[in-house]
Amino acid sequence: xxxxxxxxxxxxxxxxxPRQEEVxxxxxxxxxxxxxxxxxxxxxxxxxxxxxxxxxxxRTSTLDFLPExxxxxxxxxxxxxxxxxxxxxxxxxxxxPTDRKMTINxxxxxxxxxxxxxxxxxxxxxxxxVLGQLNLIDAYTRNIDFTDPRSGKSYxxxxxxELATVVMRPRGWHLNERHLLDADGKQVPGALVDFGLYxxxxxxxxxxxxxGPYFYLPKTESHLEARLWNEIFVFAxxxxxxxxxxxxxxxxxxxxxxxxxxxxxxxxxxxxxxxxNAGRWDYLFSIVKNFxxxxxxxxxxxxxxVTMTAPFMRxxxxxxxxTCHKRGAxxxxxxxxxxxxxxxxxxxxxxxxxxxxxxxxxxxxxxxxSWVAHPDLVPIAMESFDKVLGDKPNQKDRLRExxxxxxxxxxxxDSLDAxxxxxxxxxxxxxxxxYIEAWLRxxxxxxxxxxxxxxATAEISRxxxxxxxxxxxxxxxxxxxxxxxxxxxxxEELENIRREIGDxxxxxxxxxxxxxxxxxxxxxxxxxxxxxxxxxxxxxx
Numbered sequence: 359x360x361x362x363x364x365x366x367x368x369x370x371x372x373x374x375x376p377r378q379e380e381v382x383x384x385x386x387x388x389x390x391x392x393x394x395x396x397x398x399x400x401x402x403x404x405x406x407x408x409x410x411x412x413x414x415x416x417r418t419s420t421l422d423f424l425p426e427x428x429x430x431x432x433x434x435x436x437x438x439x440x441x442x443x444x445x446x447x448x449x450x451x452x453x454x455p456t457d458r459k460m461t462i463n464x465x466x467x468x469x470x471x472x473x474x475x476x477x478x479x480x481x482x483x484x485x486x487x488v489l490g491q492l493n494l495i496d497a498y499t500r501n502i503d504f505t506d507p508r509s510g511k512s513y514x515x516x517x518x519x520e521l522a523t524v525v526m527r528p529r530g531w532h533l534n535e536r537h538l539l540d541a542d543g544k545q546v547p548g549a550l551v552d553f554g555l556y557x558x559x560x561x562x563x564x565x566x567x568x569x570g571p572y573f574y575l576p577k578t579e580s581h582l583e584a585r586l587w588n589e590i591f592v593f594a595x596x597x598x599x600x601x602x603x604x605x606x607x608x609x610x611x612x613x614x615x616x617x618x619x620x621x622x623x624x625x626x627x628x629x630x631x632x633x634x635n636a637g638r639w640d641y642l643f644s645i646v647k648n649f650x651x652x653x654x655x656x657x658x659x660x661x662x663x664v665t666m667t668a669p670f671m672r673x674x675x676x677x678x679x680x681t682c683h684k685r686g687a688x689x690x691x692x693x694x695x696x697x698x699x700x701x702x703x704x705x706x707x708x709x710x711x712x713x714x715x716x717x718x719x720x721x722x723x724x725x726x727x728s729w730v731a732h733p734d735l736v737p738i739a740m741e742s743f744d745k746v747l748g749d750k751p752n753q754k755d756r757l758r759e760x761x762x763x764x765x766x767x768x769x770x771x772d773s774l775d776a777x778x779x780x781x782x783x784x785x786x787x788x789x790x791x792x793y794i795e796a797w798l799r800x801x802x803x804x805x806x807x808x809x810x811x812x813x814a815t816a817e818i819s820r821x822x823x824x825x826x827x828x829x830x831x832x833x834x835x836x837x838x839x840x841x842x843x844x845x846x847x848x849x850e851e852l853e854n855i856r857r858e859i860g861d862x863x864x865x866x867x868x869x870x871x872x873x874x875x876x877x878x879x880x881x882x883x884x885x886x887x888x889x890x891x892x893x894x895x896x897x898x899x
Contacts, residue, residue, distance in 0.1 A: 366541075376489075390555065394540060445471070450728065452732075453729055463513065468733070486802075487552070497515065502515060525573060530549065532887065550590075561595075570605070577613065608632045608690065610635045610637040617678075631687055634682050636674065636690070639693075653829065656771050660778060663774075669767070669774070670767065675725075692729060693729040695811070726752035778834075790823070791869070793812075793819075823844055824885060852869060
């Protein structure tokens, strides 16, 4: 007997949006409903498994490569599927949300790939979720333009052959979409909403353009979560009638547990895998989250002191390159988050040199590409990779067999000389409040102190405050980090913001709400797994 038809999904608590009927069609929602019916139960099991694994880490304060998958790691014969032409050269990738202006600018940026982000660079208001999908449909049908209402400047797409290839990033497994409910009143996972709407509307359209439905998979914690995505891809391709193996997925290795399962993750997705990416801030957040009660040896210093040359970070990135190239996959480097200043050329000069050094290091280490947050950084990153790659699309032939990383190397946090500072605490509070306030206004990618911040940087900020308090850290000025000290710094920052933007601007924002939420997730004894979970409860729209 065939499976029953999926129950229609109800759209709840959502104001009608212009042209939403082009995205929320009956057929598209039926597809999302079927994804939900088939795969949400397994998603729920995997989220419960995350909690069990975290409890085990709390008990042992260690991690190791999995003994039960040793045969997969030892088998040199398997490789991931060959890269399609549109994803073979990924030397520079630009990231950003899918608002209309960003969609045009990112596609026109000169980068090889645009990570079109429904995750950490996008606050999941219903408007951002639905209109972001509409913007991508309009881009593929060349029905998109934008005129900035303030400057009057107009934006339009370049010819198709000059546009970046889109790799779309859906939300992580932990987030639900509160505006879509099934017949039992259960929320649909945000990941299935984002993936389902995009895939249903664009899979065939992208094939007709000589590309395909390509995805970045965030917050993955195990190869079993990668296996679930693979099952979704197999089902989805059959559902819309496109060939198996059309989908390609790049997995962000941005959790400490996934770092111990890189080969297994590629193996589970091998018919659909495109590569792995080194996601720096979420990776540090994951270390703090998982080892937060592991004592002094797991205390991270100021986030800006943890560079990619730190021994444990170097172990992670070198293992990633070796793993990818052993299996024929792309290794994609981390983010250059600097936002050029229109007013201070000296700041730009120093920052550009840091970006250049970072991208030179990645290219020389064997990465096949890297991320930037701003179009002005595309030429700098491109130059770094051009010097190493020349006319080659990638350097997957560099197998990095010289790399040998142990389980201990990946969590050798105490190999760092840097220590927490008072300035680091202040910066964590500043970035946390300023980012959360913007997020509550529906902005997920925010320029703060000349850096493009997203949800991952807010996560590391609040996690470090929590960790430093609970570990009894003493700062460079002799002060012990306590809840009272965090409250004092937060109150001072709130007053600084009021002076900076004036009473009227302060009243128009969500500053007190952001302050309170930062302190909630930084001071509560019961550590919230993700800042975005309590924040989503307060997000309007």
